[in-house]
Amino acid sequence: MKKIQEKLQSFAGAMMVPIVLFVLVGFYVGIGSAFTNYIIPGDNIVKTIFGMISAMGFTFMNYLPLWFSVGIAFAMAKKEKGWAAFAGIVLFMSYITCIGSYAGAQGWNVDTVTVENLVSIGYTQQGALNFSALWGSVAGKFTFDMGIFSGIISGVTAGLIHNKFCEIKFKPMFAFFQGTKFVVILVTLAAVPLAIVTYYVWPIIASGLQTLTYFIGSSGLFGTWLFGFIDKALLPFGIHHLIAFPIEYSSVGGVMTIDGVVYEGVRNIIVGQAGSPDATGYLIRNFTSGRILFQLAGLPGAAFAMYKCAKPENRKKVASLLIPTIVTLMLVGISEPIEYTFLFASPLLYWLVYAPLCGLCYVIAEIAQISINGHALFFMIPNLFQPQKVHALSLIFLLPATFATYYFIFKFAIKKFNIKTPGREDDNIKLMSKKEYNELKENSGNDKLEIRIVEAFGGPENIDSVACCATRLRVTVKDESLVVQDSDWKDYLEAMGCVHSGNSYQIIYGVNVNSITTAVKDILGID
Known part of the structure; x- marks a missing residue:
């Protein structure tokens, strides 16, 4: 089972490689089609250029x-x-x-x-x-x-x-x-x-x-909730993409004919609607609008609850940890850093409270008939060029309500069950200490993070493969007994957490993971 899980994690991480093209599709089609269909009249070179940009977006999708x-x-x-x-x-x-x-x-x-x-x-x-x-x-x-x-x-x-x-x-x-x-x-x-x-x-x-x-399609709101719940429930195992991608980019997510062209998957359908001059709105049951609620309001509410539950003398340090994480979350939708902050403090809080709440956000977004392209502020930019297709006024009251719901539920759970979120105990907010790490690994002679990471994995000769996804350093080792304890990654190696199964490790470093992966590969001489 461990080997199967390792393979699934590796496969799920590999599926993230083409993700940059999915981002370009939304921008190129959304903005390019807005200019060619609505903004620029007649035939001219500017309209032609935006037509080329839109055509590239459709090519990436096709x-x-x-x-x-x-x-x-x-x-x-x-x-x-x-x-x-x-x-x-x-x-x-x-x-x-x-x-x-x-x-x-x-x-x-x-x-x-x-x-x-x-x-x-x-x-x-x-x-x-x-x-x-x-x-x-x-x-x-x-x-x-x-x-x-x-x-x-x-x-x-x-x-x-x-x-x-x-x-x-x-x-x-x-x-x-x-x-x-x-x-x-x-x-x-x-x-x-x-x-x-x-x-x-x-x-x-x-x-x-x-x-x-x-x-x-037939299970209605229950199916919507189930998708949202499973998507978050599988995230700690690194295989949540296996659920989301078929919904987003295959016929599993539905089929729609737009301007004579058949589109499969909710993301592709939205791209088709963005490129259509006749479309009056985006797909409502898109299995993504729910993310707007917990990414722009729910998780910030949970972060504020962690801040309020921290010791008064630790709150400035907690704020310096949480604010950059929340800003990144709201701008580009990378939620893992804040999610892992309370996942490792209390798995039950994550799976029994947070994941079901996220599923509920998907349901509420569908009931409110939110129709919008994108689920994070950066990816919503194309909406500014085609506002007539956006139907999301309900967010005006849903976002504050979601923020308050997450805040009070998390605050209650943290205090009721004495969950050790950042700032509740002094050692929860400590970053890397060279002295402490040298005590852990006496043979460490260099303070660079990438060198300490390689040493923590048992040295270059113990590392079999290195890769990364959007937020995680993914490493397979030959002998797991040579690797430091899972808790040491957070305590001494500047990580937000570690997911470990057999010889396969996922170290959560957030948006900086690409540069860290490159530096580690340079040390190992991996292309």
């Missing part, structure tokens, strides 16, 4: 499977990451080509999978609709329209093959084909059996996804 295949293969690779990314592209194109070719041998093509033809050869109307919906054009190829799943399958497969064979050696006669070149050959060959298996298995999986979609 090729999501490709970005996933590249990003996941890149992130999963332990070395030679560039070659792994290239293998991801090669496998993706080979994979979708082989699916279409094998389907053609079975008699299926663009013409035979139409609803009209399927009904004429004996399919029921509903059966014809379901089967026809399986197919589409991806990168110009007739194949299964699997959404992001084709990219995920390609990326994971390419990453596994790359890690297994990227260092293989051959005799001098065949040396040209060894190592990373052999990986490229293998992924093309792997595409054949992978495509054949997919041809028979994907319709079954697609049927299950349709059932899941029906459940989410």
